[in-house]
Amino acid sequence: MSERTQSEAFAAPRRELAADTFGMWIFLASEAMLFGALLLVFLAARIAYPQAFAAASGHLSLPLGTANTVVLITSSFTMALAHVFADAGRWRGATAGLAATGALGLVFLAVKGYEYRSEYLEGLAPVLGAPFRYEGPAPANAELFFNLYFTMTALHAAHLLGGIAVVGFVLARWRRTAAAGRLRRVTATGLYWHFVDVVWIFLFPVLYLIDR
Amino acid sequence: MSADTYPPQSYFAAGYGPRAWFLTTDHKRVAWLYLVALTAFFFIGGAMAVVMRLELATPQGDVLTADVYNRMFSIHGIIMVWFFLVPSIPATLGNFLLPLMLGAKDLAFPRLNLASWYVFAFGSLFTLFAVIAGGVDTGWTFYTPLSSLYSDSYVSAAAFGVFIVGFSTIMTGINFIVSVHKLRAPGLTWFRLPIFVWTMYATALVMVLATPVLAASLILIVLERVFGIGVFNPELGGDPLLFQHLFWFYSHPAVYIMILPGMGVVSEILPCFARRPLFGYRAVALSSMAIAVFGFLVWGHHMFVSGQSAYAGVVFSFLSFLVAIPSAIKVFNWTLTLRKGHITFDTPMLYALGFLGLFTFGGLAGLFVASLAVDVHLHDTYFVVAHFHYIMVGGMVTAYMGGLHFWWPKMTGRMYSELWGRIAAVTTFIGFNLTFFPQYVLGYLGMPRRYHAYPAEFAFWHVLSSTGAVVLAIGYVMPFFYLGWSLLRGSAAPANPWRASGLEWQTASPPPQHNFARTPTVTEGPYAYPEPEDER
């Protein structure tokens, strides 16, 4: 393993690792503003229509949502394991952790897809031309709830999909990556993964648990 | 340019073919890629402004139809804000100079830097495609429900392009923040950083934290148009004003993305040509950060008459007056920097002095629109148009031109014609005032903005403004020719033609590929201009 840095700008890999990690934190701050803006939009609508939103929230599947929360928290745990192994230079443990993380991410997306499908069949999804069917108070405001639910969870799912792609990329290039590069990649990917997890930790109670 | 005219160690020598440019990770070359792209957009956007001024030379709508005129000012705004002003100084001068000023070999993430240019090119060309396909007629502000429910132009495509360009902005921002934190040369402490670096840092912070909110609002507009999600539609209980809150939460800080770098450039030029340190260095550095922070708290001053609560208006007005304070302090500091100097009036200095005047008059107009009762009258009139053009064009573009002339010898290794430089600087100053000062009067008279035709009594001031636009356009076209000429035929520039302080002047012009032969060590603060013949 050579002590080469990837960027010309750095004198030593340690400094580059510190810069990468710092850069990732900045990026996550940026991402937090994105989800924060959408959460505020949701909050504004919820304050305006508390009853309609509470009733609509009851139509989401609590078992599936809970299951997905467990899956995602477990994936964060396996990601943390991968980082611990990578830091200790135990590469097989690190790859196993990454693979488990990616797999759990796929499980989350599969469950989410199933959930979307049943909501679509129920007539709650704002897909082109599909009529909105809903029995309950203030259907117009409930429609707004479901639309915001789809917007936020889909954006989260897109971020998760991106995370899975990055994990796959890191694994695919694993053999051709030097030790310093492996640790940098696992650290940066891990930070991102945990962030996506944390976003869900906000979305789950706000969307599923409100007024249960 | 041919290979033998540059010293072999210069960064140009690394290669002249398309691969050497389009696959480079050298921050200096990426800066050139941006410079070419931004120049193209500046002239496209500028040409549209000229056509609009032509239309407005008479009260009737006789050159363009209302529909075309609306598309014209919409795309003028979109191009000038997102494809020119936001990236302008950071992506060109910032990219080129930040590592040099830090004493570093490159930015922290060179490949991310190149990627940001490709993302920029893709997003901006996508929007340009939307323009050619049929255009957008919502204004650059995309106000709902006009943009989300009523406009049948290519809103989604344009919004998508702007959304993509946002990624490029965030990439640049992250790169700058990390570089300033992690790549400072030995001895280069925070309070030894040039103001240009401080303003780049403040700008980068705003880029990283504000741009995602724009992304969120654009996503919501596109979803509203495609799926009808209703966030901004009162029929589902949505609120059109919510969009304005989201949009200005980005777009007001974006104003500071646009002006802070200009302040940075001027803070370099003035001390150099006055041959004395910047007055109140720490105050200027910290007020840059203050502007970046306060900039996030004043978005509601765009909405005084929108129907938001009157009390919200009072709070936002108060905070807006607070932002005026750090800006005023900077102007005082720049002015006093001239005192007891040994001033020369080379081209960059003329631009910097022009900036000082135009920024001051633009900023003072800001007091009018921050003042609640007066803004009720001036809101959405030409007064606002004049105000932000004084800041964005009179301030930012003037600083950009000044910076370009200041660092041109460093970037190219060539000198340009000083005479033509001075003529262009004076021409733009005159043309600018002639174009935009009448618009202050128009606004006070009550002429609303975004009007394709207008009552005849406003004609005098519009004619004056249109005349000025021609002068201004000439002033902006001139540098294109003499700078281009200098690139081919200019005399070779010495390493430090202006006898300026700063690390970037301690290396060759043009700099070698890795900037410095050996990493410099810094032992003193910026602007250490020596006492000439010591008085007393």
Add this chain to the structure above:
Amino acid sequence: MSWSIPFMPEQASNFAPGVDLLFYALLAFSFGLGLVLTFLVVRYSARYRAGSRADRSGRRARSLRLEIAWTAATVAIAFGLFAWGAVLFVDRNKAPADAIEIAAIGKQWMWKFRHPGGQREINELHVPVGQPVVVSLASQDVIHSFFVPAFRVKQDAVPGRTTRVWFTATKPGRYHLFCAEYCGTQHSGMRGQVIAMQPERYAAWLEARSGGEPLAAAGERLFRSLGCSGCHGAESRIPAPSLEGLYRRPVPLASRRTVIADEAYLRDSILQPQKHIVAGYGAVMPSYDELIDEDELQMIVAYIKSLAEDREP
């Protein structure tokens, strides 16, 4: 067309002198400060040009006192200007109770007005001089903005809510009415005139135009034909809150909050009845969003408001 060069808009409302006074104060301050700075820049440029023999001793000296002084002065002036503008602005939001209420609707690309007596006009608004006028603004499509430069008033008309603007015309004449918020293709064609008349001429004008049904009367007719009276009427057997004297009174809600029954509340309660459930009643009222347009909404709101007027002393 005359080529006289205009420098200031006419002053034709109660607000104009106050706003102008502040405007000219700002102008004087700006030009004063601008001229001082210009003077300094020019003076320094001339005096300290390279090669001049000016005295440059003590150039490294920095005066902390000077920096603190100008910062403090900037803060004081900024707060003074802020307070001045804010006081005027808050006044602008307090319409007098005896004002004439005119209902306005903005739509692409025209202004529609209706006087209390039912007189309608398009792109023209007749108002009496010397009497406060409230224009309540609604929009049928996108955001518009009601702007009368000579009156120094401007207010956006936002779809989904009612906004209000008031003024007292002080000088008879015809004044520009602009749409100030960009609203699509014919935005610059969305212009009209406000015609301020002496009160007796205004009365005559109203008389000549009468024949239309008064707004509140039209609202009462709708109130019956849409079936509102079936539940909200006095003899109704379905429990619904009475609307007598409701306007501008506090209403206790099921969510334990209390709101004032202003125009926004009446509007919401008709279009989105689920938003505010009155304490002690069920959430049974359907939304009338699909059934009525902005015109009809304004009529019903006018009727409900009229139910409170009878009771006021």
